[in-house]
Amino acid sequence: MPKTRRCHYPNCHKIVKQPDHYCQLHYEHEAEYLAKRQRWARSHDKQYVHHYNTVTRNRTNDKRMQYNFYRTKQWSRLRRIVLERDHYLCAYCQVQGKLTPARTVDHIVPIEFSPNDKANVSNLAIICGSCHRLKTDWEQSYYGTGQGKRVQHVHAIHDVQAIVVLMNGEN
Structure with missing residues (x-):
């Protein structure tokens, strides 16, 4: 048939x-x-995707090593620990009094700024999509992270509550 x-x-x-x-x-x-x-x-086509993943996305060895970390067993284990610790709820929304389910684990202080803290569980928090976009924009302006940018010499902020205030532009 x-x-x-x-x-x-x-x-x-x-x-x-x-x-x-x-x-x-x-x-x-x-x-x-x-x-x-x-x-x-x-x-x-596959050539476009391959070019993006190998050339555009990973322009430097630092970026390549950073992305490769997310493919390790160590990261999988850390991610699972943090998801279970925070009960799959966005830490940044909780500071604002909201309960938002999320599955993305984020570095509070970015790897580019503090590579030694990439496997530190206390530097990890769960974040939802909308908070992640706001935090990424804030990180790029404050720390100088992102493609083609220079990391600035500023103090690392480890407090989620302080980051929420800063990323939302509140005084």
């Missing part, structure tokens, strides 16, 4: 045989759909 799928036309539920994507009634959209898929595939 041949494989089948539903017609890709909105609200059309007719069954078509693969490799077609549209039924006989909407078949004129097939060529446009295939062209769109080819354009997408060309812009998302």
Whole structure:
């Protein structure tokens, strides 16, 4: 029996045989759909992804070593410990009186600024997506972290509550 799928036309539920994507009634959209898929595939080919991961993302050896740390067993173990310790709740939201579930473990003081604290459990906290974006922007301006930036000589801030105040721009 041949494989089948539903017609890709909105609200059309007719069954078509693969490799077609549209039924006989909407078949004129097939060529446009295939062209769109080819354009997408060309812009998302393996060479592009490989170039991004090996050249653009890891421009320096420091960055390469930093990203490689997140692929180690040590990081997996540390991450699990912190997630269980903080009950999968964003530490930065908790300071603001909110309970937000999260699964991302973040370094309170970035690795680029303090490489010796990368495996220190007390330097790790759970963070949600919105807080992570705010904190990353704040880190880049305060510590000078990020691609192509110079790390500044400032005092490290280890207190989550102080970071929340600073990253939200409160006085």
